Structure formats: structure tokens, C-alpha cells
Amino acid sequence: MNYFSRKAFEARGVSLCAYLIALAGFQRGLRITFYNDPQLTTKVTTASDPRGTIFSLSDDKDVYFFLRSRGSLTSKEAHKSSINKWKTKELLLNAGVGTPKGIMVETGKALEDDELFASFGCREVVVKPVSGSLGKGVTTGIKSQEELVDALGNIQTRRVVLEEHVEGVEYRYYVAGGRVVAVTGREAANVVGDGTSTIRTLIMSKNKIRARNPHLSSRKIKLDKSTLSFLQLHGHDLSTVPAKDEKIYLSSAANLSRGGDSIDATHIVSEQSKEAAVAAARALNIPNAGVDIINVVRDGVEYNYVIELNSQAHIGSHSFPMKGDGQGNKVAEAIVESYFPERTEKIIEDAFFDFSYVKNGLGTGGLSGVSLPVLREGMVKKRLKLSSPHSPAVVTRHSEKIMKQTGCFGEVHSFGGGMFHMRLLAEETNAARFKEQLVKKLEDIEILEEGGFTSPIDTTVRVVNHVDDSEPNLRSSRLIVRGKVQGVGYRKWLKSAAMKKSVDGWVRNRSDGAVEAILSGNASQIAELIEECREGPRRSYVDQVLIKPTKITPKSGFRVRSTRESF
Structure with a gap:
């Protein structure tokens, strides 16, 4: 797990999207504020528990609010249209964007219509609630009236969409600033046999891998009724031992929240399909969106079917796929640049902030918001090696205090034998003030070496004691x-x-x-x-x-x- 992944892991779960976008803005010198009070951000949410997901980006001229990955440039009307699957389909059809054949029906009337499957005229259909997310209530692969009735009976909603099942490869495209930034393929939850382990053991092993992924750690394969029923339908149970390299699927839906695999596909999809994703986002007037497309090739011709848009899509899958290298923080950076087109350059490539600082601040209850430090042009990384006869407690206490007074960020590393290393992130003048005041305060301190460093740094002030006095020499x-x-x-x-x-x-x-x-x-x-x-x-x-x-x-x-x- 690299440094970027480890820092993102601090914000795993519902806060990950917010962290990634805030990080992209932070590295570009924008002012970032996380809010405790959702009333301050009614443009994007009325939620009562923001949990580190509501924040703003500002360049001191303009300010934009975000709820996770959805910013205030996405109108409420556009957001509502993306939630309503039938409205989405109508807007796509009106814009000439390819989408599967479908109809909207009342759930009660659909259950009473014994000829509904036959009248729809497709060999295989998909049933989904008109409004919903995370694949809840969606049933695929329906091939008969009986299966259709069963699927309708499992949906707790007044209206449903019946859609033609399109056989192809499904991808999630992320559109930001009028272009596709990243593409992720999704495969239904599965395990691959090793010839000796049961399906239960293979699931546990795979969940351990997912637990180390910032995006998938909260999206583990579930041993629930749905999984058990699917296995039984295909002649398996949890005690089955698959042959070596045999792939056993645990669900029919390629849904990451149900334990599906994410696969980086940014460089393998066609330009035609990317154009379809951009056209779909434009049709719903959503500047930044996740677009789900099924790509089909018939007789050498590619067809693209848009099945869903999400104006508040999880972007973590593009940064941290189960398979492939991922796109780093490119999606979040593209989102930030679509709001602040002049902020295309990072001030410090690998400066990070501590998300626990945000969570702890919001958790006090007395604060309406928590603002991050603002990176400034001209900041550089400085590394100092010092010696002092003073005790580690004295040197580290004064160093930490003077860092804060002089506007420096960094770490004070205390070693045995009066040796200290300090990493600073500061403007040259502030770094010089820090050294001057430290030497003035601790007259016997000596700066032995000064230079730069290349490793990542957090914009915090902290002390790291490497040697405990109680340790043997x-x-x-x-x-x-x-x-x-x-x-x-x-x-x-x-x-x-x-x-x-x-x-x-x-x-x-x-x-x-x-x-x-x-x-x-x-x-x-x-x-x-x-x-x-x-x-x-x-x-x-x-x-x-x-x-x-x-x-x-x-x-x-x-x-x-x-x-x-x-x-």
C-alpha cells in the first residue's frame, strides 16, 4: 500500500470521495472547509449527519459546495433526473443516446398482468425500481413470466422499469469537464479455486484482500441469503471445493457493493464509447457524472447502451480498483479543475492532510466546520539535521511550538545521543525564521546539515520519538x-x-x-x-x-x- 493509498484509507467508506476531491483541491492551494452543519450547504444536501462528506472548495473569489463527489454546479433538477431511471431514459432517447428498450409500469398492475413478459417482446429482461442506487432491487436475467413475478414481488416500490437485457460488457465511465477521465470494468462477485479450499474459505481470503483496499474495504462479499441462493441455483454451497483456477460466481449483478470486482479499463475501451458517455452526461446536464454503459459488438460493429447515470458516483473505484493499476487521483483532479480551470498545477505534488484531524474536529460537536491549512506558492521541502545537549523533550517541545508560530508544517524526529532530524514544508522565509528562532531559543543547538527531501509529507506539526530512554542500547x-x-x-x-x-x-x-x-x-x-x-x-x-x-x-x-x- 503506497502513501497515497494509506492516507486515503483513513477516509475509507462514505468519506472517501470527499477526501479525494478535497486532496486534489488542497494540493492546488485551494481553501478546503469541512462542515458539521448541513444547513450551511443546502445547495447540495439536507442530510442531518454529514460525517465528513460535506465540504467546500474556494479560491477566495468563488466557493463551491460538495456532498461527496457531487458539487453545486450540478443542479437539483439534474440530480433528480439521474436518480429517476425512467426520466434518465427519456432524456437519453431525446438526445439520441443509445439506451436499452424499456417501459415504466405500476408494480401492482404489473403483478396482475399475466402477459406482461410476453407483451414486452424481449427474450430476457431486467427489472429495476424507478428510483434507487447501489443495485438495490435490480434483478437481471429474467427469462419467463414466473421469474418476472418473483422479481416484482421483491421490489418495495410503487413503480418499476422493465428493460431489455443487453448482453455485453459493462463499464463505469467517469465524465468530468466534458471528457472521460477514467473507466472501470465491473465483474460480479466471484472466487477462483485453488483445488483445496472451500468456497467459504476462498470468500474469507478474498475479503481480507478487499479489507486493505480504501474503496472496497466496506464492500466485502456477503454471505447472505442472496449469495447462498445463487450458489444453490448453480449447484454449489459454501462447502464446495472448486478445482484449481475454476471461477465460481456468487451473484449475477456486477455490483461493487455486493462484492463485485473493479477492473481498470481506461485504456482498453473505444473512443466511440467515451463519446457516448460524454453525450449522456450532456443530455442530463450533469457536468461530472458516472455513466454506466454496456458495450456490444455485433458483426464487427460496436454498439453502446447507456443504462444509468450517477451524479454522485463513487470515484474511489477508479483510484483503487481490485485489478489493474488504477488512475491515482486523476478523477478528483479533473473534477476540481472543472470548477477552477486555472488551478491545473499542484503547488506540492505529494503534500497530504490528515483526515483524522477533520473527523476529530467535526466530532467535537461544538464546531460548525473544520478548515485545512492552505498551501502557498513558493513552499519547499527542507530537511535539517541538528544536535543539541538539551533533552529530547525540551528540543521537540520548542521545535513544535516554533513551527506553528512561523507557519511551518512538518515533523520533528528525535533520536538518541542528542541527534534530531526535522522535515519542514514552508516558504523559504518562514523556514529561515524557524531556524533563527530555534537557535535563539536553544542557544546550544547546532545545525549539522541542511537539504531537501523527496518523500511525501503531511501538513501537520508532529513529533516522532524514535528511541525510548528505557530501550537497551x-x-x-x-x-x-x-x-x-x-x-x-x-x-x-x-x-x-x-x-x-x-x-x-x-x-x-x-x-x-x-x-x-x-x-x-x-x-x-x-x-x-x-x-x-x-x-x-x-x-x-x-x-x-x-x-x-x-x-x-x-x-x-x-x-x-x-x-x-x-x-
């Missing part, structure tokens, strides 16, 4: 370093850095792209070396350094070992 640590750390000389660099500090151990590549190392020696020297590992050599880019204690005692010296399979 000698210790061993196991490191897993992730990011761009292979093929860039990372192992050679670490060996050289370790030998300079008289640290024993070894380093090796792992088959999952990470670097693994064992460091053994003086606690303060190891702590300082770990801090340097967050930077690495010039060509590297470190996303994460995972540190674990270990009882391994390596031989004297430092070695580069062969690649190991990762587990």
Missing part, C-alpha cells in the same frame, strides 16, 4: 521499504550508509517490488539510519518504511543478499 530491526526502490541502487546505497554507522545486517530485494533489510547495532544509529531510509538514494522514491522488531542477530558486517519471494 543495542537492538535489531527488520525493514520493508516500498516505492520505487528496485533498479535504482537502493541496496548498494543502504550497504554504504549502514557501514558508515557501523550497523550490521543485510539487504535484499523482494519479488513484490519492495526492499527488505535487517539492521543490528546501536539503537540511536539504527533509528537515524531508518530515517535516512525514508529518503534513499537520488533515483529512488520511498512510499513507506515498515519497521518491525526482530530477534535475528546477523553476522558482523553488512551484506547484499539475493532476491526473496515475498509472502
